Amino acid sequence: MKLHNLKIPEEQVNFKQAVIQGIGQQRGLFFVEKFQLLDNIDEILKMDFIERSSHIIHHLIDGELAYEQVNKMVSRAFNFSLPIKHIDEKICCLELFHGKTLAFKDFGARFMAQCVKAFNEEDEVTILTATSGDTGAAVAHAFYKIDGIKVKILYPQGKISNLQEKLFCTLGENIETYAIDGDFDDCQRMVKAAFDSDEIRKKHNLTSANSINISRLLAQVCYYFEMASQYPDGNLVVAVPSGNFGNLTAGLIARQCGAPIKRFIAVTNANDTVPRYLINQVWSPNKTVETASNAMDVSDPSNWPRIMSLFDNDLDELRQVISASIKTDEQTYHAMRQLQQLNYIAEPHTAIAYAGLVESLTGDEQGVFISTAHPAKFIETVENILDIKIPLPKALAKVKGLENLSTTMTNDTSNFNKMLLK
Numbered sequence: 001m002k003l004h005n006l007k008i009p010e011e012q013v014n015f016k017q018a019v020i021q022g023i024g025q026q027r028g029l030f031f032v033e034k035f036q037l038l039d040n041i042d043e044i045l046k047m048d049f050i051e052r053s054s055h056i057i058h059h060l061i062d063g064e065l066a067y068e069q070v071n072k073m074v075s076r077a078f079n080f081s082l083p084i085k086h087i088d089e090k091i092c093c094l095e096l097f098h099g100k101t102l103a104f105k106d107f108g109a110r111f112m113a114q115c116v117k118a119f120n121e122e123d124e125v126t127i128l129t130a131t132s133g134d135t136g137a138a139v140a141h142a143f144y145k146i147d148g149i150k151v152k153i154l155y156p157q158g159k160i161s162n163l164q165e166k167l168f169c170t171l172g173e174n175i176e177t178y179a180i181d182g183d184f185d186d187c188q189r190m191v192k193a194a195f196d197s198d199e200i201r202k203k204h205n206l207t208s209a210n211s212i213n214i215s216r217l218l219a220q221v222c223y224y225f226e227m228a229s230q231y232p233d234g235n236l237v238v239a240v241p242s243g244n245f246g247n248l249t250a251g252l253i254a255r256q257c258g259a260p261i262k263r264f265i266a267v268t269n270a271n272d273t274v275p276r277y278l279i280n281q282v283w284s285p286n287k288t289v290e291t292a293s294n295a296m297d298v299s300d301p302s303n304w305p306r307i308m309s310l311f312d313n314d315l316d317e318l319r320q321v322i323s324a325s326i327k328t329d330e331q332t333y334h335a336m337r338q339l340q341q342l343n344y345i346a347e348p349h350t351a352i353a354y355a356g357l358v359e360s361l362t363g364d365e366q367g368v369f370i371s372t373a374h375p376a377k378f379i380e381t382v383e384n385i386l387d388i389k390i391p392l393p394k395a396l397a398k399v400k401g402l403e404n405l406s407t408t409m410t411n412d413t414s415n416f417n418k419m420l421l422k
Contacts, residue, residue, distance in 0.1 A: 001061040003030040003214065006305050015061045019115045019215045020125070022208035027192050030214055031306050034256075035060070041258045045229040049082065050075055052229070053222035056257070057111075060218050065118075073118065074222075077110035082223055084230055084368070087342050091357060091367045093350070094227050101167055102374035102395055104247065105138035107223060108216030113142040115215045116149065116207070126150045126204035128194055130187035131168075132243060133160040133295035134373060139209040140168035140175045151209075154178045154187040157408060159294055161378050163396050170402035182411035183288040185300050193413045200420050211246025212302050220250030221257070228259040231366045239265040239357035239369040241349040243296030245274065245303040247370065252310050252321070262365065266324045267356030269293045269332070274304065275324035281315060292329045292381055293348040295373070325356035333385045340386050346371060347378040 003018050005011035007028030013021065018030040038044055038059055044052055054071040061070075080098045087093055099106025116125065125148060129139055136153045143151050153168060157179035169177045180187050191208065194200050211217060228236060238261055240248045248266050255261045268275055269291040277283050285299040311318040327335070332348045335355035339346045346354065353369035361367045375382045376392055383389060392400065409416060 001032070001064050003032055005029070006031055006309055015064045015214065016119045019112070019213065020119055020207050022206065022213050023192075023195050027196065029212055029302070029306055031309055035253055036257070038258045041260075042232075045225070045232055049222070049226055050078060052225055053078060056222055056225060057218055059257070060221065060253075069118070073111065073114035077114050077219065078107065078222070080106070082226060084227060085344065087339070087344055087354075090361060090365070091354075091369070092230075093344065093346075093354070093371050094223065094368050095371045096223060097371060097374040099138070100141050100395065101134070101137035102377055102393060103134035103138060104220075104370070104372040105134045106142075108211065108219045108246075109135070109138035109142040109209060111219035112139075112209055112213055112215040113146065116143075117146065120148060124148050124150065124205060126152060126206055127209045128152045128191055128204070128206050129209040130154045130184060130191045131160075132156070132184040132297055133164045134377075135210065136177070137164065137167035140171055140177075143209075144171055144175060145173055150174050150176070150204075152176045152178065154180050154190055156183045156187055157181055159183060159290060159297065161294070161380070163377055163379060163400065165404065165406075166399040166402060167396070169404045169406045170399050172405050177406040179406040179408045180411050181409070183290075184298055185285075185288050186411040188300070188302065190411065190413050190416050194417060194420055197417060200417060204420065210302065211244055211249070217246060217250050217253065220247060221254045224251045224254035224261065225259050227368050228254070228261055231368070232260050234260045234262060235365050236261050237263055237265065237357070237361060237365045237367045239267055239353040239360070239367065241293065241296060241353040241370060241372055242266040242268050242274065243271070243298040243301065245301040245307060247372070248322070249303045249306050249310075252307060255321070256310060263320075264322050265356045265360050266322055267352050268324065268326055269296050269352060270326070270328065271297055271299045272326045273299055274301065275326050278315070278319060278322070278324050292332055293352050295349055296352070323360065325359065327352045327355050331355055336382070336385050345375050345382065345386065345388070345390065347373050347375040347382055349373055350375075
């Protein structure tokens with residue numbers, strides 16, 4: 001698999017190098033110039049999820065690993081279900097929260113862990129990543145107690161739900177967590193600054209587990225083929241709750257590889273940099289706003305350059321495949337209540353996707369909205385808005401009363417870098 005740095009095309013790596021290195025020079029993202037169509041799409045769509053996913057990833061990495069090895073990695077990583085729930089005749093929900101940490105990030109994080117275990121040739125690797133909520137838990141659990149791997153996770157203090165925080169800030173061992181006085185963009189900036197330092201990068205053998213790591217994106221491609229296998233007639237419209245835009249990037253890769261998906265709706269909250277860009281063609285991130293869908297509180301999404309690359313920076317072509325929708329908290333709560341009336345309980349991120357989908361479907365289109373998290377991960381909001389009580393899943397009940405082991409820090413980049421160099 002040949003990948004190049006989107007900022008410095010001369011820097012080229014294979015899949016293994018991209019996984020371990022994480023990010024390129026000048027914070028450039030590694031990406032493929034063009035993804036090739038899969039052969040025998042009809043046959044692939046008829047396979048079960050594990051077999052299909054193994055074929056897809058083997059194809060994406062261009063045979064860099066043997067199919068048998070990929071199949072073992074996929075089987076270990078994707079060891080949970082991904083049901084599609086029918087909401088009405090035209091709309092379904094793809095539930096991606098049945099993994100260990102009850103969020104869609106389990107797909108990417110668990111496959112990345114398999115990749116790092118297979119590729120790591122150093123005595124010790126440090127995974128440094130920022131999270132707006134779910135990535136932290138997925139990465140922490142995927143790499144927990146793996147020999148030779150340390151994990152350092154930064155997250156915005158007070159801006160993720162209590163249960164989200166408890167899922168990854170109570171583990172200890174090889175997992176270190178840092179509560180940053182700031183927002184997710186501050187955390188992301190601090191992580192990128194650490195990667196900019198040759199001294200830090202070499203001292204810790206740094207790699208990243210954000211969706212900037214190509215292994216996570218390739219894993220997410222697989223569930224888009226799963227939903228497409230249910231609706232192979234080419235009229236499928238997918239609504240994606242969008243924050244850092246890795247999830248949408250994976251869907252677009254799937255489409256470029258042959259998944260019969262007609263178009264996508266990128267639904268954001270008040271952090272609306274991308275929708276505004278699609279309207280006025282000016283990239284102007286505002287200060288991050290806190291919303292009810294806090295995992296999407298991202299004003300400067302890292303993966304957008306990859307999406308532009310998929311369309312050769314042709315905004316007109318991009319607009320034919322992607323539309324965008326902005327939802328306020330009140331609109332989000334209204335969508336939660338609408339889904340409740342349809343006998344479906346959703347948390348804010350899932351509800352945002354539903355809201356964007358129902359206003360967009362036309363004619364004979366079939367719609368799927370992506371559910372990225374179990375409603376219990378946002379239990380206070382769900383119970384308050386819907387006036388119900390929901391039981392805690394075992395994974396959350398187990399951590400509810402545990403001590404938070406996080407270190408509190410300011411968002412000062414130089415101080416964080418000094419700490420890493422001690």
